[in-house]
Amino acid sequence: MTEPRSVIVIGAGHNGLACATYLARAGRKVLVLEAAAQPGGAAITREFAPGFRVSAVAHLLHLLDPVVERELGLAQHGLAYARDALATVSLAGERAPLVLSGGSILSGEVSAADRSALRAHAARMQKFARLIARQHGRVPPRLRFDSWRDALPALALALDIRRLGRKDMREFLRLATMNIYDVLEEQFEHPGLKGALALDAVLGARLGPRSGNSVYTSLYRQSGAVNGRCGALALPRGGMGAVTDALAAAARAAGVGIRCGASVESILVRDGRACGVRLERGEELGAELVVSNADPQRSLLRLLGARHLEAEFARRVHNLRAAGNAAKLHLALGGRPQFRGLSAAQLGERLLIAPDVDYVERAFNPAKYGEFSTQPVLEITLPSLHDRGLAPAGREVLSAVVQYAPYDLKGGWAVGKERFLAAVMATLEEHAPGIGALVQHAELLTPMDIEQQFGITGGHWHHGELALDQFMVLRPVPGAAQYATPVAGLYLCGAGCHPGGGVMGTAGRNAARVIAGGG
Numbered sequence: 054m055t056e057p058r059s060v061i062v063i064g065a066g067h068n069g070l071a072c073a074t075y076l077a078r079a080g081r082k083v084l085v086l087e088a089a090a091q092p093g094g095a096a097i098t099r100e101f102a103p104g105f106r107v108s109a110v111a112h113l114l115h116l117l118d119p120v121v122e123r124e125l126g127l128a129q130h131g132l133a134y135a136r137d138a139l140a141t142v143s144l145a146g147e148r149a150p151l152v153l154s155g156g157s158i159l160s161g162e163v164s165a166a167d168r169s170a171l172r173a174h175a176a177r178m179q180k181f182a183r184l185i186a187r188q189h190g191r192v193p194p195r196l197r198f199d200s201w202r203d204a205l206p207a208l209a210l211a212l213d214i215r216r217l218g219r220k221d222m223r224e225f226l227r228l229a230t231m232n233i234y235d236v237l238e239e240q241f242e243h244p245g246l247k248g249a250l251a252l253d254a255v256l257g258a259r260l261g262p263r264s265g266n267s268v269y270t271s272l273y274r275q276s277g278a279v280n281g282r283c284g285a286l287a288l289p290r291g292g293m294g295a296v297t298d299a300l301a302a303a304a305r306a307a308g309v310g311i312r313c314g315a316s317v318e319s320i321l322v323r324d325g326r327a328c329g330v331r332l333e334r335g336e337e338l339g340a341e342l343v344v345s346n347a348d349p350q351r352s353l354l355r356l357l358g359a360r361h362l363e364a365e366f367a368r369r370v371h372n373l374r375a376a377g378n379a380a381k382l383h384l385a386l387g388g389r390p391q392f393r394g395l396s397a398a399q400l401g402e403r404l405l406i407a408p409d410v411d412y413v414e415r416a417f418n419p420a421k422y423g424e425f426s427t428q429p430v431l432e433i434t435l436p437s438l439h440d441r442g443l444a445p446a447g448r449e450v451l452s453a454v455v456q457y458a459p460y461d462l463k464g465g466w467a468v469g470k471e472r473f474l475a476a477v478m479a480t481l482e483e484h485a486p487g488i489g490a491l492v493q494h495a496e497l498l499t500p501m502d503i504e505q506q507f508g509i510t511g512g513h514w515h516h517g518e519l520a521l522d523q524f525m526v527l528r529p530v531p532g533a534a535q536y537a538t539p540v541a542g543l544y545l546c547g548a549g550c551h552p553g554g555g556v557m558g559t560a561g562r563n564a565a566r567v568i569a570g571g572g
């Protein structure tokens with residue numbers, strides 16, 4: 054017998070935890086089943102070398118939904134920041150590094166024309182990013198309206214665009230169809246400035262600056278705020294695991310049960326309705342509803358099984374583009390590295406290796422053909438400079454997102470990984486001479502490693518490419534864009550749903566609202 058109002062959530066990623074908490078607060082009896090040994094999904098802190106701890110996949114907080122943060126009381130449950138507004142430093146080899154924060158240049162040789170263009174560009178992009186952010190918390194509209202209620206989100210979006218005013222509306226529609234390369238070429242001269250802005254548009258995506266859709270991904274990246282500051286980049290104290298520890302504490306306080314080491318093998322279906330799960334160890338657990346925080350392909354094709362789906366819907370899920378391109382590098386360093394031209398204070402900011410926009414595009418080129426970049430782009434942080442709990446005294450942790458590292462590498466990662474690590478270290482060495490000699494341990498996670506260790510199909514940042522044909526009403530696929538799947542009683546709540554990936558919690562909150570509203 055299934056207990057009335059019971060819900061099983063598959064996965065204790067941050068979205069699964071957020072969804073579970075909202076559902077428990079709405080009176081549901083919720084059990085979260087997590088395959089890994091600890092909750093948090095791709096937002097955890099873990100030891101990667103004796104005494105060295107790092108944010109294992111996601112490493113910067115910039116999209117956390119302020120509504121989720123407030124409603125779930127994350128600060129009361131222990132979330133604090135080691136730094137809440139990192140500046141961005143564009144490393145440029147021989148040139149002086151450029152230091153940016155929002156629309157301001159904090160240091161670097163930049164013309165007055167570029168400074169003023171950056172202010173105008175940042176203000177315009179912020180305005181458009183706020184429009185995108187307003188859509189995050191709305192359940193996407195249905196393509197077919199059965200009632201006025203169904204039509205409301207679409208009307209709200211149209212109204213938001215209309216409210217921009219004629220001039221901005223025209224500019225928004227123009228930019229939304231452009232690539233970031235052309236936008237940056239139109240406005241700026243400084244190569245380092247263009248490189249840094251281009252990298253922000255393509256991080257986590259299978260895109261180069263010249264790819265279509267790259268203005269949308271740039272706006273998406275800017276759509277967050279930390280501590281009320283739009284576009285801010287934060288380091289949670291204790292690493293990203295502090296965010297999911299706070300979410301897990303909020304979940305437990307709401308009465309949610311969390312079982313780790315409980316890998317779900319399949320979703321059980323009776324009379325066309327999801328009615329529970331079977332664990333890999335054979336145990337079966339019943340529930341009135343099942344909600345999956347795993348990515349859409351894993352949830353629907355592997356755990357549920359295509360046989361429970363209509364062929365056209367299963368084909369759409371199968372065709373989702375979800376092959377990751379971002380790798381993660383962790384270095385345990387025996388001392389503080391020195392980057393060319395950087396002061397000790399600047400070392401603690403967010404450092405980018407993207408010296409110009411063509412460099413970023415060239416780094417992307419090999420990935421189109423299943424090869425990794427031999428001169429990759431990097432987003433680097435040294436979190437232990439702000440958070441001494443992450444490394445032993447006198448030593449440091451370096452954490453970097455590295456692109457491009459295609460999931461489906463030609464020849465396979467078993468052969469390619471060592472060569473890619475060597476290329477990444479050679480690139481780092483150019484900017485930080487002597488860093489190699491400080492390395493006591495290096496961990497490189499390719500998208501294949503991320504798939505295997507974190508259960509994300511393709512190891513993709515967003516559980517599925519964030520592209521115009523996979524967004525909002527089309528995310529993850531038509532027929533599941535409102536979190537409910539075609540199988541009664543089965544819902545999705547992870548990054549593969551609207552609004553997408555990044556540590557935000559919004560997909561979990563939206564899914565819970567649909568479920569609690571009986572939708």
Ligand SMILES: Cc1cc2nc3c(=O)[nH]c(=O)nc-3n(C[C@H](O)[C@H](O)[C@H](O)COP(=O)(O)OP(=O)(O)OC[C@H]3O[C@@H](n4cnc5c(N)ncnc54)[C@H](O)[C@@H]3O)c2cc1C
Binds near residue numbers: 068069114351546
């Ligand atoms: C290299 C890289 C760097 C990134 N950097 C950043 C960053 O700096 N900032 C940022 O905001 N975002 C970043 N991201 C994106 C971010 O990590 C993800 O979008 C986010 O963690 C997704 O959260 P989620 O809760 O939806 O899913 P996940 O975090 O993937 O959680 C899903 C959970 O489901 C569990 N699960 C899966 N299958 C099963 C099963 N069968 N049984 C039980 N449990 C199961 C998994 O173990 C996992 O715990 C990065 C991503 C990558 C790949």
